[in-house]
Structure formats: C-alpha cells, structure tokens
Amino acid sequence: MIPINYYIVLSAILFTIGVTGVLTRRNALIIFMSIELMLNSSNLAIVAFSSAIKSFSGQIFVFFVIAVAAAEVAVGLALIVEIFKSKHSIDVDQISSLKG
Amino acid sequence: MSLDLILFLLLALAAIATALGMLFSRNAVYSALFLVLNFATVAVFYLLLGAPFIAMAQITVYAGAIMVLFLFVIMLLGADALPKTEVLPWQRPLAIFLAALLAVEATFLLVTKARPEGNVLQPEATINTMDNLRQLGLALFNQYLLPFEVTSILLLVAMVGAITLTHKEKGAKKS
Numbered sequence: 679m680i681p682i683n684y685y686i687v688l689s690a691i692l693f694t695i696g697v698t699g700v701l702t703r704r705n706a707l708i709i710f711m712s713i714e715l716m717l718n719s720s721n722l723a724i725v726a727f728s729s730a731i732k733s734f735s736g737q738i739f740v741f742f743v744i745a746v747a748a749a750e751v752a753v754g755l756a757l758i759v760e761i762f763k764s765k766h767s768i769d770v771d772q773i774s775s776l777k778g
Numbered sequence: 779m780s781l782d783l784i785l786f787l788l789l790a791l792a793a794i795a796t797a798l799g800m801l802f803s804r805n806a807v808y809s810a811l812f813l814v815l816n817f818a819t820v821a822v823f824y825l826l827l828g829a830p831f832i833a834m835a836q837i838t839v840y841a842g843a844i845m846v847l848f849l850f851v852i853m854l855l856g857a858d859a860l861p862k863t864e865v866l867p868w869q870r871p872l873a874i875f876l877a878a879l880l881a882v883e884a885t886f887l888l889v890t891k892a893r894p895e896g897n898v899l900q901p902e903a904t905i906n907t908m909d910n911l912r913q914l915g916l917a918l919f920n921q922y923l924l925p926f927e928v929t930s931i932l933l934l935v936a937m938v939g940a941i942t943l944t945h946k947e948k949g950a951k952k953s
Contacts, residue, residue: 679780679782680782680783680786680826683889684786684790685823685827686885686888686889687885687889688790688793688794688823689888690881690884690885690888691794691881691885692793692794692797692816693880693881693884694877694878694880694881694884695794695797695798695800695801695877696797697877697880698801698873698874698877699800699801701869701873701876701877702801702869702870702873702874703801705806707806707809707848707851707852708800708806708809710848711800711809711810711813711848712800712801714813714840714844715797715800715813715816718816718817718820718840721820721832721836722820722823722824723888725823725824725827725829725832726827728829729827729828729829734913734914734917735917737829737831737832737914738914738917738918738922740829740832741831741832741835741914741918742925742929744832744835744836744839744840745839745929745932745933746929746932747839747840747844748839748843748844748933748936749932749933749935749936750936751844751847751848752847752936752937752939752940753936753939753940753943755847755848755851755940756939756940756943756944757943758851758855759851759854759855759943759944760943760944762855768855
C-alpha cells in the first residue's frame, strides 16, 4: 500500500519542474513542453485522488484533460510555426512587438 | 520496505530525472525525447493506480501523437540547436528559488488540506482491465455524454484553427 501523500509530493515536484522550465527557458518549444509537463503532473494528482476515494470521475476528468491538451498543442504549434515564419526565431525575448 | 514502495520510488526517481533532463537539455530534440520517457513513466503510475485505460490513452495521445507533433515542428523549424541567449543575471536564481517555494507550498497544502482518507488502491484489486473499461465507458456515455460531445467540437475547432493559421491564400501576396 502506497500512501497517497507520496503521489501528491511527486506530482508537486513534477509541477515545480514545469514551472521552472517556463520561467527560465527562452525557447518557445521548451516552454510549451514544460506546460505539457505541468498538465501531466496535475493529471497524476487527479488520478491518485480518484483512486483514493474509489471513484471513476477523476479518470474521466483526466480523459477530458488529455483531449483538451491535444487541441491546445495543435493550435499552439501552429502559432509557433507562424511566429517562426515572420520572425525567423522562436526565442520568446524576440517576440516583443506588442510591448508598448 | 515492501515491493510496491520500492517500485514506486524507482519510478518516481525516473520521472523526476527525465523531467530534469527535459529542463536542462540544450538540444530541443533531446528535451522532447526526455519528455516522452517522462510520459511513459507517468503511464506506469496510472497502471499502478488502477487506471489502465488512462495509461493507454497517455501512451497513445501524449507520447504518441503530441510528442510526434512536437518533434515534427522541431525538425521543421530546424530549431534543434538554438544559440545560447543571455538571460538577465538575476532571473535564473530567482526563478529557481520561487519554484522551490512553490514546491514546498503546494506539497504542504495538498498534503494537509486536500487529503482524502486512506491509501491508494492495491494494483491487483483494480487491474481487471475489462471491468475498468466497461465502467469507464458506461459513465462516459451516460453521465458525461454532453462534455464528451463538447470535447469533439473543441477538437474540430482546434483542427480548423490550426489549418487556418498555417494555410496560405492562393494569390495573396503577403510577405
């Protein structure tokens, strides 16, 4: 029997690594991957909770989260390709056209 | 120390190591491959938690479709080895410190406030795959039918959006 706290701590660590990636990296693709890592760690916490309360609702919620993440990746990568076409760079520091 | 716990600790070590590898790789292709490995270990966690359907969806959708799309874009842009850009000197230590703070806080709050009673299920008690699939399908198509349909519309909209963003009009002369 594994206490649920272990899963929660693991999920928090993975989420924090994702946050660090978003804060420190400048490559838009790596930032996007870090966001996927954060979504994934929250999924892990949801499945752990749903297993602890012996309910299926958590698993269904994670199923929806995976579908939404797929949609998000499709649109996000299309945006990154467009930005690369116009700026010839995916460094997020270069994308400052909207700065006032 | 039971076998379950040893398995959990080894897998957790693998998950954290691959996530750190994703974070610190200079090459975007290596980052993507590390992330695939991380998704695979999380899928094994789902199996341990008695969610075989989610584990398989994780492998096919995340490690299969999404990461292949990432690798495709990395290769397409030729952005696999970006030059190092200088960041502000105080930015990285501050980010790491704030992230550590977030980890401590999130762990504390989740453990103390949001904690349901008891342990997670034994794997062998719930690993009956067909039973899990049947119950999941019944709940999905009875109780959660409307969200399911809304998800399909969302995927359609995402597909149309991606095509619209990358489609070039014939005869349109814009840069």
